Amino acid sequence: MKISQVRKLLKNKLACDVFWDSQTIQYYSVDSSSYQILPKIVVIPNSTADIEETLRICRKYKIPIVPRGAASGLVGSALGSGIILDMKKFDSLKISKDFVTVGAGVTKGRLDAELKKAGMFFPPDPSVGPYCSIGGMIANNASGSHSLKYGSVIDNIKEISFLTVKGDLVKLPKDKKLAKRIFQIAKQIQKNKFPNVSKNSSGYRLDKIQSPADSHKVLVGSEGTLGVLISAKLAIKKIPDKKKLFVLGYTHTKDAIFDCRQYLRVDSSAIEFVDKSTASKFPHRLAKDLSCLLFIEFDSKINKSSKFLKKNNHAKLVLEFDSKEDIAKWWRYRDSALFYSIKTVKKDYKVPHVIEDAVVPVDKLETLFFIIQTIDKIFKTKSIVYGHIGNGNLHVRLAAKNLKKGLIKKIARDYFSQIISHGGSISGEHGDGLARSEFVKQQYGEKNYQLFKRVKSTLDSQNLMNPSKIISTKSTITANLKNY
Template identity: 35%
Template sequence: MTNLKLEEQMDELNSLIDGEVLTDETNRILYSTDASIYQIEPLGVVLPKNKSDVQKAVEYASNNGLSIIPRGAGSGLSGQTLGQGIVIDFTKYMDRIKEINIEESYVRLEPGVTLGVLNQTLSQDNKFLPPDPSSGNYCTLGGMLGNNASGGHSVKYGSTIDYVLELEVVLADGEEIKVENLEIGSQQFKAKLNQSNKVGDIYQQILELVKNNKELIAEHTPDARKNCSGYRLDEVLADQQFNLAKLLVGSEGTLAVITEAKLRIAELPSEQAIALLYFDDLDKAGRAVDKVLELDPSAIEIMNYGFLELVRKNHADIDQRLPDDLKTALLIEFDGDSQSEIEEKILQTEELICDELGLAFEIDTAHEEAEQKKLWSVRKSAVPILNKLEGPKRITGFVEDVAVAPAKLPDYIRRFKEIMDKYEVEAIIYGHAGHGNTHPRPLLNLKQEEDIEKMEAIAQDVYELVNELNGTISGEHGDGLLRTDFIEEIYGSMYDLFQKTKEIFDPEYILNPGKIVVDTTDLLTENLRYGADYETIGVESDLEFATEYQKEVEKCHGCSKCRSVVGTDMCPVFKALGEEKAAPRAKANILRGLISGRLDYNEYLKSRAFQEVFDLCLNCKNCYLECSSEVNIPKLIMEARIQHYRQTGQPLVNRFLGASEVLGKLGSITPKLTNTFLDAAPLRGMMEKMTGIAKKRSLPEFTDNTFKEWFAGRENKADKKVAYFVGCSTNYYHPEVGKGLVQLLEANGYQVIIPDQKCCSVANLNYGNLEGVQENINYNLESLVEVVKEGYDIVADCPSCSLMLKEEQLDVVDTKEARLVAENTYHINEYLLNLKEKDELKLDFNPNEIDFLYHTPCHLKAQGLASSTEELLGFIPELEIKELDAGCCGIAGTFGLKKDKYDLSMEIGENLFKKIESSNLEKVLTDCDACRMQLEEGTGKAVRHPIEILAENLSD
C-alpha cells in the first residue's frame, strides 16, 4: 500500500467518526510497543468516542482490507495488541462506568475503564471485581476480558471469565451484537439460531462445533486450574446453557471487538491475614499446596531458593526474618468476615502442615495490615530487583506463564531448572502455587543471535514439558505473538476447532491477525524490539549518566505502570490528558526510536512533534520514584530538551522564566509600581503576547523589603554556624519564610550567614538551557565550596533549591566540588530533624489549637522527606495537620505560568483544589512557593509555609 493511499484512507476514516484518527510518526512509534519484547508499527490509531465509532472503524477496515487491533493500556506481556493494522485505543474516551447495581451485584462499563478505577469506585459500596492481575491499577477491563486476566487471588475468586454476564461486541464485518448466557431451548436462544444472518450463522455453527466435538474438547483442554491459551470452547456449553460471551473472553480481540461489558461483582472481604510457611525441600512445599487448598485460601504464592536468595541479598530486613536453612516458602492468605474465622484457618494450617504432616518446619503470621504488606513485599520484590541488574542480559518473559495442576508443580519446577541448566541460563522461579502458575524470567540478551536461538530452544523444551504434564502454556498472560506458535502443539487436533472458530467469526482474518490462529511460524523470534540486527547511532549526552545514556533509555520495558490513575502519584500529566504521549514511557519510546534510527535523529529531534511530547513533563520526579525499573525519565527528558533547544533555540518564554532572579531584582526596584502593572488586565494581556506568561495567572506581589535587605542589618553571633541558600521566591516575594527560618536556627544556637549566590537555575535546567544553568552552578559552587570547607552546612527552605544543590546539579557538573556541596546541603526540614535525632533541637513550642491542611511538594518527596513537615509540626502541642494526599498541584515551578500550559496545570491540580474546597479547614500549608501560588489560584484560600508556623509558635 502506498503512503498516499494510506493517508487518503485514514483521512476518510477520520471523517466517518466522532473520535480521533492518529497517523503521525510519533503516535505510530508510541503504539508500536507494549509491555512485551516486540515492536510492530501500526498504520494508524483510532481513539473512539462511542460504540458507533468502533463499528464504523471495523466496517471500514473490513471493506478496505485493513486489520483491526484492539488495545487497552498496552500492559500485555505477550504482544497481543501489536500489529500492522489500525489500533483501536479505548482508554481516552470509552472509559465510562455506565451502571453500578449494588442490589443485583453487577456493573456495566466501557472497555477503557481501568480495574483500579473500577475497584476504587466499587469500594465505596464494599464491592469489588476480584480478578487481580499485578497490573490491576492500570490495566483496562477490555484488556482483562481479551486476555481472561487473573492474579494471585484467583485461587479463591477465579478469573475474568467467571465474572462475565453480557458483552456487547462488534463483529468482523462491523455488525453490533450482544452475547450472553442463554438456556438451550429457550425462546431467546431459538430466536438467535433462527436468524438468517451473520449472527444466526455464528450461533448455529458454534453450537454444532461444540456439540459434535465434546469428547475432543474435554480430552485436549489442559488440566490446569486456570487457562487463557487458545479459545475457551470448553466454557461454551455447560448444564444446558450456551454462552458465547465466555468464548470471547480470552480471545484477544481475534473474534470480535468488545464495546461494553456487564460483569458480576463481589463483596469485599472485611478481614485478611497471612501465613508464611517455611520448607527445607521443594517437594514438601508442593505436597503442602494441595492440603492448604482444602482450607479455601484466598492466595498461595510460592518462592523457591533462588528467589529467596535474591531477596536476601537485596533486603537486609527481610533476610533477618527468614530462617537460614530455608529452601522454599509458601505465602498463604486467608480472608473472610471475621478475624476469628481466619485465625482458625491459620491454626488449622499450622496443625496440618507443620505438626501433623511435618512438611513445613516453621510458620510466620501477620494480622496487621502493615505487616501483611511487608510479607507481600517479599513476594513482589523479585521483578523490580531483576530489572535493575547491570549487564547486557535482561529478564525476558517468554516461558513466564505456564500453569500445571498444583500437585505437579514441584515436578515442573525441578525439570524447568534442568532445562535452564542445559542452556546455561539463569532464571528465578516464583508464582501462584494455588493454581500451579509460575512466572520465571530467564536472563538473556536478545541483541545476540545466540541468545535468540536459546530463547527458541528453551521455549520448545519447556512447552514439551508442559504438554507432557497436560498443563497450559499460559495461565493468565495470554498467547499473543509470544505463544501462538506453540498452541497447536499443546492442543493437538483441537487446534482445528480453533481454526474453524476463527473462520466462523472472522473469515477474512481482519481482527487482530497473527494471534492464536495463524498460518505462519517463527512469531516468537520475529519483530523483536531488540533483535540481533538492533543498532544504535551512538548519541553523546550532555548530562552525566551513571550508565550509558543508551542503557538508561533502554531500561524502560513499557510495563504501563506510569499510566496509572489510581494508587500512584505518577504521572500527573497523563492523569489529566489520558493520552499515550503524555505517559513517561512515551518519552523512553521516542528516545529509543531516535537512538535506534527508527526516527530520523537530526530531523525529528528539532521537530514540533518532538517538542510536543517532551513538553508534557513537570519534572515532578514521581515516575522516577515509583518506577519498578528506576528509569530516570525526568533526567532523560532534560537531556532531550537540551539537545532539542540546541538546534531550535530557546523560545522567549523559556528565557524569560529562566531569568527569575533578574526579574526579581528589576521588579523590586519599584515594587509598588511593578505590582500595579501586574494587576492591570490590559497590561497583562500585552505581557502575555510579548512573553508567553498567562494573563490568567495571578502572580505573587513583590515585597517592599526583600529578605536579603532585612537580613543585611541583622546581627547575631553564635558558636554554631549555618549557610542559608535563599530561594528567589523567598527573597523577592515571601521574606517571612526566610525570617522564620532564621528565627528557628537562631533559637537553636546557630548564626546564619548568606554566602554569595545566584539563582539555583532549576528552571533553566528544566527548559534545557544548559549554558544558563552551567553559569549559575559554577558561580554558586565557587562560593558554596568555600563555606563548606570552613565547616558550614548549607540549608534551603525551597524544596527545588535543595534538590538542585543535592542532586540535579550533579547531573550537569559531577565534580568533587559539586559532590562536596551536595553532601553538605539540607532542606531545612531535614536539617531540623537531624538536630532532633542528635537531641539538639529546641522543642519548646507554644500550644496551637489551629488545624491545618497540608500539601506535600513533589520535590520534597523526591528527597525522601514526604513526612518531614508533619513530623516537625507535630512538635507543636495541640496542633493538628491533615495531609491532603492528592498528588501534584500542577504548577511545576514555572510550567503553569506559561500561556499554553496554564489550563493543563489547573486541570492537574483540580483534585487537590476540590479536596481543599470541600474541607471545613481554612488554613493551608505547603513548603513550596510555587505550590503556594497554585493552591491560592485554585482555591482562593491563603496558603503559608510551615516554617512560618514553627517560628511563630516558638516559646520565649
C-alpha cells in the same frame, strides 16, 4: 488504496482522534511485552459509530485491526502492523446489586475504588491491577493471586457486548442465534485435549461453554481476535470482613511444594510462591539461607485454617499478619515480583517474556521445577521463578547473556512440549499473543484447532481482527523481539 489515502479517509470520516505521526506510532508500537511492531494508524474512538466506520474501512481495504487496552500485557497481544484501536474512552461504569457493567476502557484500579465504596469487589486481581483495563483483562482471561479461590475472569463474567468485524453490535449470550452457533461448535470439542488445570488462557475456551448461556465465554481470552469489546457485565462479591496472611520461608523448595498441597485442603484464598533471588530484593530483610517464600491468605474459616497451618508446616520462618496495613504491604511486595525479579538480572543479560506463564496440575509441581532447572543447566540460563503455586502456575523469567533468537525458539519448543505432555497449559493467565500462538495447535490437537478456526471464521471470516494471534500460520515467537 495507499495507506496515506486511508489515513486521510479515516481523518475525514471519524469524529475522533486519528494519528499517524512518528511519535504516536512509536508509542503504540510497544506494550509491556518484549515485542515491537509499528502500526500504520492509531484510532482513539469516542463512540461505537467511530468503531463501526473504522471497521467498514478496514473491511473495504483489508486492513488488520488490533483493539488495545492499557497495554499491560506481556505477550504482544496489543501490537499489530495495521490500525490500533485504543479503547480508553469507553469508560462507563454502573454498579448493581451483584454485578457491575463496565466499558472496555475502565481500569481495574478505578473499578476497585468504586466497588470498595459499595463494599464489593471484582475477584480477578492481576498484579498490574491498578493500571490494566477491563477490556484487556477479558481479552486474555486475567486472574491473579486470588484465582485459587475465586477463579479467573471467565468464571466471573455474565455478559459481553462487542462489535463484530462487520460492524454489528452483539450481546452474548442474549443474541440467541449466535449463542446457539457457538454452542454447536463447542459441543464438538475433544475434551481430553484440554489441559487439566484450574486456570488456562490459551486458545479459545470452548470447554467452558456448556450451553448457549455460556456463549459469551468464547470472547474471554480471545485477545481481540473475534471482535471489538465494548462493555461487559461482571459478577461482583462482598469484600470479606477479615483476612489473615502468613508468609513462610523455606530452606528447601520441595518443602514449600509439600506445604502448598497441604494448604489446598483448607480454605486458602491465595497460595503464592517467590524464589530467593526475587525475595532478596524485597525492602524487608530476610535470612540468606531461605530458598523461597510462600504467601498464604485466608479470608474465611480463618481460625480453623490458621491452626492447621501453624500445626502443619515445614517452614523455617513463619510471619503472621492480621492488620490491613501489614497485609497490604506484603501483597505489594508479592505484586511487585516482576519489578524485583528484574533487579536481580545483570545489566548485560536479556529477559524475554516467552515461557513465563505455564501452568501444570498441582501434583506435577516437582516436575515443573525440575524442567526449569534442567533448562538452566542445559542452556546456561538463569531462571527467576515466582507465581501462583496453588494453581500450579509459575512465572519464569529466563535470563541469559547470549540469548539468541534460535536459542529462544529451541528452549520454548522444549519447554512447551514438556508442559503439554504433563497435562499443563502453555499459558495460565497471560495469553498466547506473539509468544505462544504457534504452539496452540500442539496444545489442543488437530480436531480442537479446527474448531478454533471455525470460531474465528464465524466471527471474522476475513481474518482482520488481530491476525496471527491464537490462530497462527507462521512463527511469531522471535520475529519482532526488541533489541535482538
